[in-house]
Amino acid sequence: MNTIKVHGIAGLGIYCHIPFCLKKCAYCDFSSFSSQSEEVIRDYFEALHKEIRNFARENENSVLPAVDTIYLGGGTPSSVDARYIEKTLSLLRDVFVIRDDAEITIEINPGTLTGDRASRYKKAGINRASVGLQAWQDFLLKILGRVHSQADFIKSMEILKSSGFENFSVDVMVGLPGQKLEDVMETLRELMKFSPTHLSSYSLILEPGTPMANWVEAGQLDLPDDDEEREMHWVVDGFLKDQGFEHYEISSYCRPGYESRHNIKYWELVPYLGFGLGAHGFFNGRRYGNVNELNQYCDLLNAGNSPGVFEPVMETREMMSEWLFLGLRKLSGIRDNEFMACFGESFFVRYGDVIKPLVADGLLEWDGSVLKLTARGQDFGNRVFMAFV
Numbered sequence: 001m002n003t004i005k006v007h008g009i010a011g012l013g014i015y016c017h018i019p020f021c022l023k024k025c026a027y028c029d030f031s032s033f034s035s036q037s038e039e040v041i042r043d044y045f046e047a048l049h050k051e052i053r054n055f056a057r058e059n060e061n062s063v064l065p066a067v068d069t070i071y072l073g074g075g076t077p078s079s080v081d082a083r084y085i086e087k088t089l090s091l092l093r094d095v096f097v098i099r100d101d102a103e104i105t106i107e108i109n110p111g112t113l114t115g116d117r118a119s120r121y122k123k124a125g126i127n128r129a130s131v132g133l134q135a136w137q138d139f140l141l142k143i144l145g146r147v148h149s150q151a152d153f154i155k156s157m158e159i160l161k162s163s164g165f166e167n168f169s170v171d172v173m174v175g176l177p178g179q180k181l182e183d184v185m186e187t188l189r190e191l192m193k194f195s196p197t198h199l200s201s202y203s204l205i206l207e208p209g210t211p212m213a214n215w216v217e218a219g220q221l222d223l224p225d226d227d228e229e230r231e232m233h234w235v236v237d238g239f240l241k242d243q244g245f246e247h248y249e250i251s252s253y254c255r256p257g258y259e260s261r262h263n264i265k266y267w268e269l270v271p272y273l274g275f276g277l278g279a280h281g282f283f284n285g286r287r288y289g290n291v292n293e294l295n296q297y298c299d300l301l302n303a304g305n306s307p308g309v310f311e312p313v314m315e316t317r318e319m320m321s322e323w324l325f326l327g328l329r330k331l332s333g334i335r336d337n338e339f340m341a342c343f344g345e346s347f348f349v350r351y352g353d354v355i356k357p358l359v360a361d362g363l364l365e366w367d368g369s370v371l372k373l374t375a376r377g378q379d380f381g382n383r384v385f386m387a388f389v
């Protein structure tokens, strides 16, 4: 197999999408569905398993790197019967070589986790949980349309801990309607009591057509302004660094050694496979995305077809630009000698006319070998990334 090996990581990552949630959140435009019958869920997993088996059949003569990360994301994977999770992992173990030390993550939403589920996940080899808290305050959870309360989060954390999960990440959000700096601080202070190893902090993005976007447009909800939202980001940043966390990617903080090994693959152009509704993958130098309509996904697989829409094999120029703008998401930045090892030339020479104005504008910092975002660059990340497209 034509493995693209950059930044020294050669293991294969696998993402499986589980698109079911108990209830749709007000801001969500992901491929996720609520209130689905058991029959729909069963049919979906049958289709997902067909997609995995088809891949194995089509690649039976290929030499694939061993899998070193698996990510079960959603949706809310913890909302479906644990036997679906067990079967999916068991199938992946049948068809792929999975390293003993693979990082295997499941996304969990509070209010959906039971002791039985958590201990079955553990037995199935899952060793990392990513928990969607978003905010500590019940009034904010209500505005977001989250299905859970603060009490549900506390209960889920107790279940995870008593089931032996020590490696877990928590998602929080800033820039929420009605959210104040004190709320952000309280969320962080309370979270620290559970000793997470990783924290992802996202700014609310209003996706057109979602109830949240409609309420804001109709003047029923007010968002913090850009300055307040950025202030929240920097409060999170300062607090977590004081607590010993490393800021390793624009939205990601971790205790030393607890980076999300799976997510790093997305920023380092290493191959990963995406299975399931709307899942994306990067394999053999091509990106692909699966259809994101539930019936279409199942129908395609039941008819023996692929649910993937494949892009052409990436040209070198495209790969260079992705290498740069994805790599710049990492706060450690990108190294010119690694670019040279991959592409045989210096990015500073090739992209000098893009890089120099961004450095002059205080958005990027260049020390002669490493290029990275400045603090100001983090505030205007999209402007920097788009410059390389």
Ligand code: SF4
Residues within 6 Å of the ligand: 020, 021, 023, 024, 025, 028, 029, 030, 032, 074, 075, 076, 109, 132
């Ligand atoms: S839990 Fe996540 S995927 Fe499900 S509706 Fe809410 S935001 Fe969307």
